[in-house]
Amino acid sequence: MCVMNMNSLSSGSNDACGLFQYVYANTAGLGTVNSISFWRQNLPWLYYGDQPGLASQVLDTTQFPTSFTFKGTNKNIKLQFIAASYDPEGNFLQWQYLEGGILQLCPDTLTRLNAAYTFGTTYQQKCKISVSKILKDYSNPVFYDVFLEYYDEEDKQQYLWAVPVLNLNLQYNEVFINKGSNMNNWLLTRRMFLVDTLSGQENDLGNQPRIIRIASEITISIRLVPNTQRGAIYPPLIIIAYSDVLVQNPNTESVLVSFSVDYEMNQSEARIQTDIALGVLGGLAVLWSLLRTAGWKRRIGSPLIDLQTVLKFLLFYAGDLANVFFVISVGTGIYWLVFFKSIEAQQFVSVLLPLPSQEDNFVSYLGCAFTLKALQFLHLLFSQLTIDIFFIDWERPRGKVLKAVEGESGIRSISAPVSIWRTYFIANEWNEIQTIRKINPVFQVFAVLFFLEVVGFSNLAIMDSSSSLTRSPESYIAPSSRILRYGVSAALWLVIAIIQMTYFSVFYERFVEDKIRQFVDLCCMSNISVFLLSHRCFGYYIHGRSVHGHSDTNMEEMNMNLKREAENLCGQRGLLPNTDGQTFQISISSQMRQHYDRIHETLTRKHGPVRLLNSPATTFEQSTKAYHTMNKFLGSFIDHVHKEMDYIVRDKLLLERILGMEFMEPMDKSIFYNDEGHSFSDVLFYGNESTLLIFDMLFFTIVDMSTQSFVLAAILTYLQQEIFRFIRNSVGQKNLASKTLVDERFLI
Incomplete structure (x- = not known):
């Protein structure tokens, strides 16, 4: 009755829990069971003491007696939870391993149910169950005392470790003390149940239940000991929350239930190291931005420090600070990817993933990186769209032509006109190279998507210890970690980009086509x-300027000029x-x-x-x-x-x-x-590949972070690339026509 009453305690209360505490206090002379001070002989173990404040002592001061490893035959080590079950009269029923879904109300295959107890696998199960099924399957309440079985290497014996329960519905003096985050206020208990169809019955309605109490949320929390090199954990904790359901029409009513297993690691040291890195790199970014601002002031020929200077400094600092956040976020993502997913090769477990609630700092860093990089990109785009450019035509008239001059009688000899088509040709070539890049951006996006979704690298983002790229459809698929998703996609993005740039610089631009150097050669010709x-x-x-003096000539003379230049018969x-x-x-x-x-x-x-x-x-x-x-x-x-x-x-x-x-x-x-x-490419997309690459990558990961879909992220990244390329081409073309007097209709 005390357990069905949520183990709630009140001063001077004569309810079931109060009576139990009275009996407990008056049986001190009978001794304890297995030297456990909270377990009196001839009494069930319900409380870790009758006062809050012992939770930290139970959960933090004592390590679990055995270590966990993924090496060799213990690769798929299981958490061997075992429960002693009792009926409502307190009679012992049997021992049951929790495998097989003993505490999992949601139905599923045996393989997926048992995956909850594979060490290192973050497990989440959620479903809706009809009230009629609950009434049928749990007509009589069953109570459980849960233990974790372990093997002592020294005396070669099997032992049981009592697993404490944190009941979120427990009231102490009418206060829900277990719902807070302060462990010192918690009151831990032992016995639990899944469904109570007994205490809500009303005798005058034929003993039919009118209110049932269901364990709607069950979480097994496992915490790694800080700085452990031996795979040590603290004692596991079962966190349970109950919901009351008013039964009116069992066939149409349903209730939402969930079961999860979380693995937690103290992140304070990681946060301190991240803050140190952010402080140091952020300080260097300030100095670098000041240097860039000083260089910019010299380039505009203005020694005064005015509002424009301050705004320019802030824009420079936004780009540099974006790089700082980018480096920190990429380092964090790849760190967890490498060290957690290589856990199989470690002799003992030493690293566990941050919980979703512990990823907030990482997500904020990523958001800052994207926002600041977007600001830098827009500043770059505006700068490139407002450059001054002019094409100097060195061609001089060759000979004279006869022409009738308006307002004068007769015909007179004038200099032969110089063709404008060469200028139009150079303008068109410049217009074409405005948006070329050192990589193929379309290939970049879809290559990353191919490796993530087709090859299976997305499976590395799953919160379990497996580093396999393929998963069986029958196996349990753990939820994805935002840090791991970012780490996988960032690593792939950078690797594919480096391969592309290496290919283009080492092979393609040397043996196939180098548009930047070809443009310089074309200008000379x-x-x-x-x-x-x-x-x-x-x-x-x-x-x-042509070394031949003229370029407005026929094909024969042009070929002759090229031949002379190849044979070093003319100037350089x-x-x-x-x-x-x-x-x-x-x-x-x-x-x-x-x-x-x-x-x-x-x-x-x-x-x-x-x-x-x-x-x-x-x-x-x-x-x-x-x-x-x-x-x-x-x-x-x-x-x-x-x-x-x-x-x-x-x-x-x-x-x-x-x-x-x-x-x-x-x-x-x-x-x-x-x-x-050839640094004139700095006014083109070509010379700013790092900024464009990081912006595209951050855009991809931000969309994926928001939607949890690599496919949608790839599609939207491709669309934004095309939109900004169109803007750069169209506005850049208008600026080119305006600054050089080349008619825009001839720019194709």
């Missing part, structure tokens, strides 16, 4: 240079004599930038690029004049015509290359830095 400004006073220059392509350097980082003076802006003002249109066929004549003439003026000015600047705006060519210092900034400020002369790495 077209006799067109590219002048890029990504900042106010910093940018890139691609020297495309470099900007400086007898050099091959064609790509440069440029740091221009403020005077040079001001002159560039004055010419560029007439190139900029408020309503988009000029249309050749439908623009007003005056607007077209002004734009054409501005185009030729800019082309002439930049060409003369490269040829050192303007002594007040001259430039020098030098190599960057090693520290300058490492920090990505320039130490010398261009005061009187601009500075061209030799750039063998």
Whole structure:
């Protein structure tokens, strides 16, 4: 009766539990059973003392006498729970191992039911059961005292360890003391039942039950001893919650029940190490962001610290801090994946997964990483869509042509026009390489999905100790861990990306196609240079001046020029004599930038690029004049015509290359830095692969974290890639047409 009354105690109460405590207190002289102070002779063991506060002593001070291992023949070691069962009169019925679903109300196959007692397997079972079935199967209550069987290696004997019960419905002085998280307030008990169809009967209704009490939630909690190297655990704990069901129509009514087994490990040390890593890396991120901000200030030619500087620093810091959170989250995910899933190879258990409730810090780190990386990506996208670019055409007229001039009588000789098609051709090629990447993003997404869902790497995210990639349909499939899901997907994403980048850089770009270097070669063959400004006073220059003097020629002469160049019968392509350097980082003076802006003002249109066929004549003439003026000015600047705006060519210092900034400020002369790495790709997707890769990966994992579906995550990741690629192409194309005066209709 006391157990059916939830073991509740009240001061001075004369109910069943009060009477039991009275008998218990007056039988102290009879001695104890098996030297257990809470177990009096001739009395059942119901309480771990009659006052709260002993739970921590029972659960934390004593280790379970045996260790757990997954090595050799003990690979699938079982938790040998055994229960002594009693009827409502207190008569002993039998000993029963819990395998076979003794405490599991939900029906299932024997294999899946018994999986609950495989050590290291997080088990969850939930179902709805009709009240009529409960009344049929549990017409008489059965009470259980649960023990855990273990083998003592020293005396070669089998022993039983009493498993305490935490009844969440227990009241102590009308307070539910077991529902709190403070273990010192708990009052542990021993005996339990599954279904009580007895205490709710009413005699005047023919002894038919009107209220039944059901164990709706049962959890077996197993905690690993901190810093154990021998697979030691604390005594298991059974946590149980009961629900009262008012029976009116048993055939239509049902009740939700669950059974679970949780494995817990103290995460305080891991949290401390994570916080230390976050603090150290976050501090370094601040310093790195300050350096990047200082470099940016020099590149825009502004020494003042204003609101724009602060905002730029925050944007830089957002990207760097995103990388910090990314590194910590990836390290955490891969750590648990490697150390938990390699538990089979360990002699003793030393690592257990965090509980879902202990993953909150990890999820928050991942959310911060994605949010900050998205901000960095949008900043990068905006920067690339607003660059200044101009194509310098070095071609000069070859010969004279006769032309009738409007307003004049007769025909006069003028210089032959230079074809614009080469400029259109280079503009189209630049337009095409704006969104190329060092990997194939579509292949990346679907390769990750293939390995996760088809090969079976998703099975590594299951919360059990098995590292098998295949699972039998008949076997129990444990729930997935969010940390393991992230660890598996992140590891696959990084490995496949590294393989792709290695393949493209080592093989594909060397022996098949390298679009970045091909573009530089194409500029030289077209006799067109590219002048890029990504900042106010910093940018890139691609020297495309033909060594043959002309590129607007026929096929025969073009082939002859290529042959002469292959046989070293002409000069080299470099900007400086007898050099091959064609790509440069440029740091221009403020005077040079001001002159560039004055010419560029007439190139900029408020309503988009000029249309050749439908623009007003005056607007077209002004734009054409501005185009030729800019082309002439930049060409003369490269040829050192303007002594007040001259430039020098030098190599960057090693520290300058490492920090990505320039130490010398261009005061009187601009500075061209030799750039063998073709870093002009920094204004393209190609030069920002790490940012794009991390953003895609975080997007994939955030969607999977929210939906628990790798397939949906892959589909949405592919869609966002296509959307941002479309935005980068379309807006970048409009910016290209606006800045270079190339008609947008010719960009295909």
